[in-house]
Amino acid sequence: MNRSIRSKLFIFITFLLIFFSALLWILNSVYFQQYYINKKKNILIQNAKKLAVMYKGNVIDIQDELDRTANITGSNIDIINKNGKLVYNSSRRMLEEKNIIDNGELKERPKPPLDGPPDIDTIDKYIEGEYIFETRRDIKLKIDFLALVTKLSNQDILTIRVPLVSIKESVDIANKFVIITGVIIIIFGSAGAYIFSRKFTKPILELNSIAQNMAKFDFTQKCNISGKDEIGQLGKSVNHLSDELYKAITELNIKNQKLEKDIEKERKIDEMRKEFISSVSHELRTPLALIQGYAEGLISNVAESEEDRKFYCDVIMDETIKMNKLVRDLLNLSQIESGYFQIEKSEFDLMVLIKDVLNKYKSIFVEKNISIKFEAGESCIVYGDRVRIEQILINYVNNAINHVDENKIIEISKVIKEDKIKVGVFNTGKHIPKESLEKLWDSFYKVDKARTRAYGGYGLGLSIVKAIQELHNNEYGVENVQGGVNFWFEINRRKNKILD
Numbered sequence: 001m002n003r004s005i006r007s008k009l010f011i012f013i014t015f016l017l018i019f020f021s022a023l024l025w026i027l028n029s030v031y032f033q034q035y036y037i038n039k040k041k042n043i044l045i046q047n048a049k050k051l052a053v054m055y056k057g058n059v060i061d062i063q064d065e066l067d068r069t070a071n072i073t074g075s076n077i078d079i080i081n082k083n084g085k086l087v088y089n090s091s092r093r094m095l096e097e098k099n100i101i102d103n104g105e106l107k108e109r110p111k112p113p114l115d116g117p118p119d120i121d122t123i124d125k126y127i128e129g130e131y132i133f134e135t136r137r138d139i140k141l142k143i144d145f146l147a148l149v150t151k152l153s154n155q156d157i158l159t160i161r162v163p164l165v166s167i168k169e170s171v172d173i174a175n176k177f178v179i180i181t182g183v184i185i186i187i188f189g190s191a192g193a194y195i196f197s198r199k200f201t202k203p204i205l206e207l208n209s210i211a212q213n214m215a216k217f218d219f220t221q222k223c224n225i226s227g228k229d230e231i232g233q234l235g236k237s238v239n240h241l242s243d244e245l246y247k248a249i250t251e252l253n254i255k256n257q258k259l260e261k262d263i264e265k266e267r268k269i270d271e272m273r274k275e276f277i278s279s280v281s282h283e284l285r286t287p288l289a290l291i292q293g294y295a296e297g298l299i300s301n302v303a304e305s306e307e308d309r310k311f312y313c314d315v316i317m318d319e320t321i322k323m324n325k326l327v328r329d330l331l332n333l334s335q336i337e338s339g340y341f342q343i344e345k346s347e348f349d350l351m352v353l354i355k356d357v358l359n360k361y362k363s364i365f366v367e368k369n370i371s372i373k374f375e376a377g378e379s380c381i382v383y384g385d386r387v388r389i390e391q392i393l394i395n396y397v398n399n400a401i402n403h404v405d406e407n408k409i410i411e412i413s414k415v416i417k418e419d420k421i422k423v424g425v426f427n428t429g430k431h432i433p434k435e436s437l438e439k440l441w442d443s444f445y446k447v448d449k450a451r452t453r454a455y456g457g458y459g460l461g462l463s464i465v466k467a468i469q470e471l472h473n474n475e476y477g478v479e480n481v482q483g484g485v486n487f488w489f490e491i492n493r494r495k496n497k498i499l500d
Helices: 005-054 059-073 164-215 230-299 306-337 350-360 361-367 388-404 450-453 461-472
Strands: 076-080 086-089 131-136 144-150 157-165 344-351 370-372 380-386 409-416 420-428 476-481 483-492
Touching: 005 059, 005 144, 005 157, 005 164, 005 450, 059 076, 059 086, 059 157, 144 164, 157 164, 164 230, 164 483, 230 306, 344 350, 350 361, 350 409, 350 420, 380 388, 388 409, 388 420, 388 461, 388 483, 409 483, 461 476, 461 483
Parallel strands: 370 409
Antiparallel strands: 076 086, 076 157, 131 144, 144 157, 344 380, 380 483, 409 420, 420 483, 476 483
């Protein structure tokens, strides 16, 4: 089972607390008693030195200091003179002097409180200025004492003793206090370790989350660490890395999308090229076959009469005119789409242009019995390439003539907008299938190929309209309306001249 860094940190800190608490208890149990005794000995020596300096042979002079020292240190102090008399005992204050030795003989000896008090026989073994520690036992109380014995300057013996049981009690109390303190430290330390581990690992977990999101190309999450330490600097570095990766990947995606579009464009261009070659070959094959056939007929004198020969020549001429128109349209379309052709914009009256175009078809309208509806109204000044706009009108009118039904109605309309004029060419007839509305603007596309061949169309007129309008940055389109079809285009009004 994999533990998280938070768990590892919490366990490690808690283990350290337990380890050092246990180590402190062991050291206290093993060494504290001896350490305490040594410190107690130093205190006894310091007090003995102080009393030795103050003592001049008269206990009354330093009795207050003796009492104070005994109370402060919790010890018993005895002074025995060089003759073996007990001249001071802190537990009984000042004793009446009793002759212990009279004329060199033991006259009276009080019951010694300890099993080894210095007596007349052992007083001489102590040397002035030396501090001897002895362990003595109170026979009556059955208590062991730590006793310091030293000889004073007047040869009196000073004894300071403390009960060993008090030392052991102090050590036991200290050990218990260490245990209690250790438990408290472990409890509160563990709680603190848990809080610290959570606080310490929170930014690390946050950085890990950000890194995982970055691996999924999600750069929205940012590091909110505000510290100035190494983790804070790491958070800032991760944020900077996230921003740079986002920029790099965004740029890469844009370039990839552009590359995909370029590849798709090249593919479409290649398909259009193949389709264009196929369409041109197909469109030229029929008239060339007719021309070849009728020319061979003329050479072979198949047409015997003058009338037949004239018919053959008319067919050849008619097909030649159609091919000439096809080649001319192809050249126009090629120039416009290649970008080499530049439109020449100028101001002109749109109403006059429409009238001129309709006048060119006046004889055809009469011949085909087509009714033209157009209300010129006031002059309407527009801004564009007059020759190309005329070409659009001619293509729309040709298309309307070729597709008008038995109702024989063609209507030219205009809608004046804020900055543009929308011109429509309507003819009565069948609606164009929805799936063909967008394809009409492709080169060589024909809704009804058999009928198109009948009037000599090649499907290039609307492609030319599309190219011209794109050069003008204006809209164009076709819509099925009630009773027929309406082709339209927009042109800028005069006030947009500066903008164009």
